[in-house]
Amino acid sequence: xxRSPLTREAVLAAAAALVRQHGPDGLTMRKLAxxxxxxxxxxxWHVGNREQLLDALVERTVEDxxxxxxxxxxxxxxxxxxxxxxxxxxxxxxxLIAMVHERGLTxxxxxxxQRALVAEVRAAGLRGARAADAVRAVQxxxxxxxxxxxxxxxxxxxxxxxxxxxxxxxxxxxxxxxRELARPADPERLFVLSVRTLTEALLAGG
Amino acid sequence: xxRSPLTREAVLAAAAALVRQHGPDGLTMRKLAxxxxxxxxxxxWHVGNREQLLDALVERTVEDxxxxxxxxxxxxxxxxxxxxxxxxxxxxxxxLIAMVHERGLTxxxxxxxQRALVAEVRAAGLRGARAADAVRAVQxxxxxxxxxxxxxxxxxxxxxxxxxxxxxxxxxxxxxxxRELARPADPERLFVLSVRTLTEALLAGG
DNA sequence: ACCTGAACACCGTTCAAGT
DNA sequence: ACCTGAACACCGTTCAAGT
Numbered sequence: 001x002x003r004s005p006l007t008r009e010a011v012l013a014a015a016a017a018l019v020r021q022h023g024p025d026g027l028t029m030r031k032l033a034x035x036x037x038x039x040x041x042x043x044x045w046h047v048g049n050r051e052q053l054l055d056a057l058v059e060r061t062v063e064d065x066x067x068x069x070x071x072x073x074x075x076x077x078x079x080x081x082x083x084x085x086x087x088x089x090x091x092x093x094x095x096l097i098a099m100v101h102e103r104g105l106t107x108x109x110x111x112x113x114q115r116a117l118v119a120e121v122r123a124a125g126l127r128g129a130r131a132a133d134a135v136r137a138v139q140x141x142x143x144x145x146x147x148x149x150x151x152x153x154x155x156x157x158x159x160x161x162x163x164x165x166x167x168x169x170x171x172x173x174x175x176x177x178x179r180e181l182a183r184p185a186d187p188e189r190l191f192v193l194s195v196r197t198l199t200e201a202l203l204a205g206g
Numbered sequence: 207x208x209r210s211p212l213t214r215e216a217v218l219a220a221a222a223a224l225v226r227q228h229g230p231d232g233l234t235m236r237k238l239a240x241x242x243x244x245x246x247x248x249x250x251w252h253v254g255n256r257e258q259l260l261d262a263l264v265e266r267t268v269e270d271x272x273x274x275x276x277x278x279x280x281x282x283x284x285x286x287x288x289x290x291x292x293x294x295x296x297x298x299x300x301x302l303i304a305m306v307h308e309r310g311l312t313x314x315x316x317x318x319x320q321r322a323l324v325a326e327v328r329a330a331g332l333r334g335a336r337a338a339d340a341v342r343a344v345q346x347x348x349x350x351x352x353x354x355x356x357x358x359x360x361x362x363x364x365x366x367x368x369x370x371x372x373x374x375x376x377x378x379x380x381x382x383x384x385r386e387l388a389r390p391a392d393p394e395r396l397f398v399l400s401v402r403t404l405t406e407a408l409l410a411g412g
Numbered sequence: 413a414c415c416t417g418a419a420c421a422c423c424g425t426t427c428a429a430g431t
Numbered sequence: 432a433c434c435t436g437a438a439c440a441c442c443g444t445t446c447a448a449g450t
Contacts, residue, residue: 144350
């Protein structure tokens with residue numbers, strides 16, 4: 001190992017691997033140097049300090065979030081398909097997405113998706129400020145949902161979870177409701193339901 | 207300063223102040239000790255290590271998120287008022303809320319709000335699984351929105367921001383839409399619009 | 413141009429020692 | 432029961448010195 005000269009590329013690759021496995025906190029300059037078989041300070045020459053290194057990883061992630069391919073026959077269906085695509089891409093890179101988020105680059109990362117949403121909203125007949133509101137409402141909903149969902153997964157053991165909090169006495173005369181709330185939510189189903197409901201309502205008056 | 211004997215209460219108060227001002231990363235055991243005028247190690251005697259200290263702060267926050275007072279004449283109006291109340295409370299404690307989230311206590315923190323939402327959804331005539339879905343969809347939307355919003359505020363200078371990304375050529379024949387997307391969103395308005403639209407659609411078939 | 417080790421200023425935590 | 436300083440194992444970063 002570590003015979004060939006160090007390159008910016010090698011540093012970024014090793015750093016990305018560390019972040020993917022252990023999250024941003026797992027990326028220390030010293031561990032990274034050990035991984036690369038170099039002195040800690042060599043890293044600074046190639047990619048700058050830790051902050052700049054993370055910025056470079058984030059930049060790469062933003063560039064990767066490219067292609068959006070809407071499917072479906074109605075604008076509403078295509079909006080839902082865009083939303084599902086976004087969710088899938090976000091969930092594949094949880095740590096990196098969080099870092100994009102922290103650096104305030106979410107808007108830029110979402111630009112391709114936003115353009116796709118604009119097209120669908122216009123196809124549904126919306127114009128001007130109403131169209132802009134619809135696009136943003138969906139965008140906020142998708143990003144927000146994924147953030148909430150990710151947090152739930154990261155902390156699997158709720159103490160106490162919804163399960164222990166809900167008992168039938170809380171929903172008088174509706175044991176099915178209490179039972180449902182005592183069960184963990186199915187995120188995929190809830191996501192599609194939420195996005196579809198919101199989208200159809202937003203596009204309705206087009 | 208720092209004449210009276212150190213108490214668990216004093217440690218928690220000083221720690222909460224540090225977190226409120228500088229976020230969790232701004233809370234170091236050494237700064238906290240300096241603030242309190244004691245040795246670093248005294249803190250450990252009163253509240254345990256840093257992790258346990260943060261846990262105690264989180265616990266306090268969860269307990270504080272109590273009263274929900276729905277206003278409005280229709281269930282939908284009252285749901286919106288609950289959502290606005292939640293948003294306000296979340297925005298007052300951004301750092302602490304993030305910590306609650308990281309520790310997986312969000313569900314417990316939201317239990318009072320969830321009960322209030324259940325009441326309104328039932329008042330609108332929803333039952334069983336459909337009622338549970340509606341409650342959760344609103345809950346996810348509110349929390350998600352606040353998370354996205356908070357991130358946008360934390361990083362005011364997008365590089366590039368939506369402003370530079372959108373020019374009229376992107377929305378052919380609709381300069382008003384392009385102009386609107388080039389302007390920063392009004393979060394309060396977008397929030398109410400989103401929640402109202404989603405809620406009314408969810409409650410419609412009750 | 414590229415890499416190095418030493419040094420600095422920070423961390424959280426442990427622990428034996430004080431009162 | 433409460434508080435202390437010293438010590439340990441970690442950090443990120445700078446910098447003069449090497450090739």
